[in-house]
Amino acid sequence: MELDPLLLSRIQFAFTVAFHIIFPSFTIGLAAWLAVLEFLGWRTGLPVYRRLFDFWIRIFTVSFSMGVVSGIVMAFQFGTNWSVLAAKGGAIQGPLLGYETYTAFLLEATFLGVMLFGRRRVPPPFYLFSCCMVAVGTTFSAFWIMVNNTWMQVPIGYAEIDGRFVPVDWLQIVFNDVFFVRLFHMLLAAYITTAFCVAAAGAAYTLRGVHEQEARRMISRALVLGAILVPIQLYVGHLNGDYVHEHQPVKFAAIEARWHTEQPASEVLIAIPDPEQERNRFALSVPKLGSYIASGTWDSREVGLTDFPVEDRPPIGVPFFAFRIMVGMGIIMLLVGWTGLYLRLRNRLLHTRWFQKIVVCTFPCGFIAVLTGWFVAEVGRQPWVVYGVLRTADAHTPSLAGAEVAMSLLAYVLVYSIVFVSGITYIWRLLKAGPLPGDGQRDVVSMSTRRPIHLDNSPSS
Amino acid sequence: MITLAQFWATVIALALIVYIVLDGFDLGVGMLLGLAKDESRRQTVLKTIEPVWDGNETWLIVLGATLYAAFPMAYAIYMPALYVGIVMLLLALILRGVGIEFRYRSVANRRWWDRAIVAGSFTAGFVQGVAMGAITQGIHVENGQFVGGSFDWLSVFSVMCGIAAVVSYLVHGMAWLILKTEGVTRERAYRHLPFVFAGWVLFLAVLFWWVLIGHVDLRERWAEPSGLWVLPVVGVLACVGLFVGVRRRIDRLPFAMTTLMFLVVAGKFMLSIRPYIVPWTVTVSEAAAPQESLSFLFFGGVVIIPVMLIYTAAIYWIFRGKVATD
Numbered sequence: 001m002e003l004d005p006l007l008l009s010r011i012q013f014a015f016t017v018a019f020h021i022i023f024p025s026f027t028i029g030l031a032a033w034l035a036v037l038e039f040l041g042w043r044t045g046l047p048v049y050r051r052l053f054d055f056w057i058r059i060f061t062v063s064f065s066m067g068v069v070s071g072i073v074m075a076f077q078f079g080t081n082w083s084v085l086a087a088k089g090g091a092i093q094g095p096l097l098g099y100e101t102y103t104a105f106l107l108e109a110t111f112l113g114v115m116l117f118g119r120r121r122v123p124p125p126f127y128l129f130s131c132c133m134v135a136v137g138t139t140f141s142a143f144w145i146m147v148n149n150t151w152m153q154v155p156i157g158y159a160e161i162d163g164r165f166v167p168v169d170w171l172q173i174v175f176n177d178v179f180f181v182r183l184f185h186m187l188l189a190a191y192i193t194t195a196f197c198v199a200a201a202g203a204a205y206t207l208r209g210v211h212e213q214e215a216r217r218m219i220s221r222a223l224v225l226g227a228i229l230v231p232i233q234l235y236v237g238h239l240n241g242d243y244v245h246e247h248q249p250v251k252f253a254a255i256e257a258r259w260h261t262e263q264p265a266s267e268v269l270i271a272i273p274d275p276e277q278e279r280n281r282f283a284l285s286v287p288k289l290g291s292y293i294a295s296g297t298w299d300s301r302e303v304g305l306t307d308f309p310v311e312d313r314p315p316i317g318v319p320f321f322a323f324r325i326m327v328g329m330g331i332i333m334l335l336v337g338w339t340g341l342y343l344r345l346r347n348r349l350l351h352t353r354w355f356q357k358i359v360v361c362t363f364p365c366g367f368i369a370v371l372t373g374w375f376v377a378e379v380g381r382q383p384w385v386v387y388g389v390l391r392t393a394d395a396h397t398p399s400l401a402g403a404e405v406a407m408s409l410l411a412y413v414l415v416y417s418i419v420f421v422s423g424i425t426y427i428w429r430l431l432k433a434g435p436l437p438g439d440g441q442r443d444v445v446s447m448s449t450r451r452p453i454h455l456d457n458s459p460s461s
Numbered sequence: 462m463i464t465l466a467q468f469w470a471t472v473i474a475l476a477l478i479v480y481i482v483l484d485g486f487d488l489g490v491g492m493l494l495g496l497a498k499d500e501s502r503r504q505t506v507l508k509t510i511e512p513v514w515d516g517n518e519t520w521l522i523v524l525g526a527t528l529y530a531a532f533p534m535a536y537a538i539y540m541p542a543l544y545v546g547i548v549m550l551l552l553a554l555i556l557r558g559v560g561i562e563f564r565y566r567s568v569a570n571r572r573w574w575d576r577a578i579v580a581g582s583f584t585a586g587f588v589q590g591v592a593m594g595a596i597t598q599g600i601h602v603e604n605g606q607f608v609g610g611s612f613d614w615l616s617v618f619s620v621m622c623g624i625a626a627v628v629s630y631l632v633h634g635m636a637w638l639i640l641k642t643e644g645v646t647r648e649r650a651y652r653h654l655p656f657v658f659a660g661w662v663l664f665l666a667v668l669f670w671w672v673l674i675g676h677v678d679l680r681e682r683w684a685e686p687s688g689l690w691v692l693p694v695v696g697v698l699a700c701v702g703l704f705v706g707v708r709r710r711i712d713r714l715p716f717a718m719t720t721l722m723f724l725v726v727a728g729k730f731m732l733s734i735r736p737y738i739v740p741w742t743v744t745v746s747e748a749a750a751p752q753e754s755l756s757f758l759f760f761g762g763v764v765i766i767p768v769m770l771i772y773t774a775a776i777y778w779i780f781r782g783k784v785a786t787d
Contacts, residue, residue, distance in 0.1 A: 079540025090533020
């Protein structure tokens with residue numbers, strides 16, 4: 001069997017990065033939630049906030065550790081499997097990753113130590129500061145990685161000299177409009193994902209009739225946050241679409257499964273794209289809506305895939321379906337968030353059981369939206385790794401043999417599977433157990449779900 | 462007046478040293494975990510590294526990312542050249558890292574996670590040593606790209622370097638336990654440290670001799686008058702200091718001395734490969750990113766990197782003192 005190192009490297013990257021993104025999507029929001037809880041506990045002195053903190057930090061730790069270790073793999077994978085990209089684009093992407101390491105990775109890793117073990121060793125303001133530093137670190141991480149990925153999508157501020165991409169204007173590379181839109185899209189996605197997980201946990205406890213004080217705050221605050229953020233996110237998502245429309249027309253056409261240039265353009269709601277015949281089968285489409293979504297006018301000319309040579313088109317299926325799933329998740333979360341807000345305002349939230357069951361079921365929505373959104377972004381960018389400038393196929397490490405990549409892919413899949421299954425199992429168990437009797441009084445994060453809990457300095461066995 | 466490229470090469474050298482000194486001891490402690498007889502001892506041992514291991518490990522990313530940022534050509538050579546080793550290292554670090562977090566999650570699987578910590582620590586240390594050895598022997602480069610084979614990095618010399626690294630991390634870990642624990646754990650560490658340390662020195666001597674008899678071509682570089690002789694002298698002083706510390710039960714001394722030894726060995730390595738950043742074909746100036754990149758990174762880096770060192774030191778100060786023990 002002929003092992004194609006390029007294909008295997010693609011699969012490996014897709015696998016490892018998809019795995020990785022799940023965790024920051026959760027921990028960015030969680031870190032902020034923990035900082036808020038610590039602040040509220042400090043300011044109000046209400047024990048419930050400490051209990052919530054001691055509970056959620058256990059879950060945070062498991063998730064954060066998986067995010068960190070899978071992130072380390074990414075930092076080295078640019079070089080191991082995509083060395084041509086690293087050599088050509090390194091002058092730009094390298095410093096961006098460097099700043100991410102300096103301002104985010106080390107910051108969050110270091111202050112996490114204080115969060116987990118330092119409550120008794122540092123004064124309360126410094127402890128809160130440490131929680132904030134972890135939250136800031138995760139946010140900076142999102143900042144720099146979005147700068148990096150944005151440059152790959154819309155390469156600007158550079159010149160090509162001797163086959164290398166040399167930075168010409170760093171301000172342009174970092175602080176451009178496309179980046180801001182995408183950064184907020186990612187940050188909102190992270191906060192929304194976490195919000196629905198917290199809400200789901202709160203709803204589950206409410207349904208079981210346990211942890212009443214904590215659950216009340218979880219479900220109420222999280223759903224209100226969701227109700228506010230999701231509509232903003234839908235709008236920011238639309239702005240994202242605008243940048244794709246302007247800068248990556250072939251990706252936009254793929255997302256829309258628009259084969260031929262149309263004026264006015266219809267919106268394909270659902271279909272089965274047929275790349276062989278360059279048309280859609282079983283298409284359900286709305287006339288003129290495509291133009292409106294793309295440009296805000298009902299009669300704009302929208303470009304089709306056939307305007308581009310075949311070798312410049314991305315795969316159609318993934319961007320098309322992934323996009324619709326992502327939007328679908330957004331609409332679900334919008335409805336759930338607004339219903340939750342409505343019920344909250346009517347003080348019916350805690351008593352409406354059918355709704356709480358729905359909330360419990362929405363916990364994966366954010367994760368699905370994040371993953372499918374990134375599929376759209378990254379698969380839609382193909383065949384380019386740097387859009388319009390460097391093809392993914394040309395960026396692969398030349399010295400890699402198929403057997404090497406097959407080995408590494410297998411090894412990553414094996415280890416990640418073990419880690420992921422274990423980690424998710426442990427998070428699930430922690431969520432089921434809920435806040436523990438010793439929470440709110442311990443000095444060191446208890447790592448255990450078992451009772452009784454020792455109230456001294458050591459984790460119980 | 463040094464160039465930006467030289468500045469960043471120095472930062473990389475610094476990051477390498479910081480990484481080895483910091484992650485070295487927690488990898489060493491991870492290796493020693495298997496020797497702890499019961500759960501209470503294991504927790505004592507782990508408590509010495511729990512607040513700091515994550516930050517320590519992150520200095521590896523500081524090293525890798527700075528290499529990528531300032532010398533992308535070198536990064537694009539090293540990563541493929543050491544591909545198999547790097548994958549092994551990453552997986553070992555993953556298992557070590559989640560092992561430390563996950564062991565508390567499950568009583569049934571705790572022993573498995575402990576094994577993951579031990580195996581991950583040994584593997585990570587070994588691969589790091591092998592990588593240093595392989596780099597010293599030289600990377601096969603043509604036209605700025607790696608052109609060698611998948612297992613170029615594996616040789617008798619590099620494997621010996623790997624073993625030396627494992628032993629060095631064990632010593633460093635034992636010295637850390639002496640510093641941070643009391644009672645039985647500390648006593649056991651004191652008892653065994655001299656032997657393991659002697660083993661490390663023996664390995665270093667073997668590697669030294671290997672170079673001297675010509676298997677690895679460093680002789681010419683070491684023959685150049687450069688003051689490098691200072692390092693072995695400091696090394697000898699470190700040995701003396703360590704034995705005095707063990708003898709007199711001065712808890713802080715062994716760790717200080719093992720740190721000094723790391724400075725000596727790492728310093729010797731890095732000064733020996735100058736001016737190459739990829740031995741023996743690519744120099745620091747050849748591999749350097751364009752000035753626009755180096756200065757962009759410098760602009761923030763010159764402030765942020767000292768801040769990084771400060772809060773790294775602060776975390777150790779916050780968690781100073783002995784851990785609550787068995």
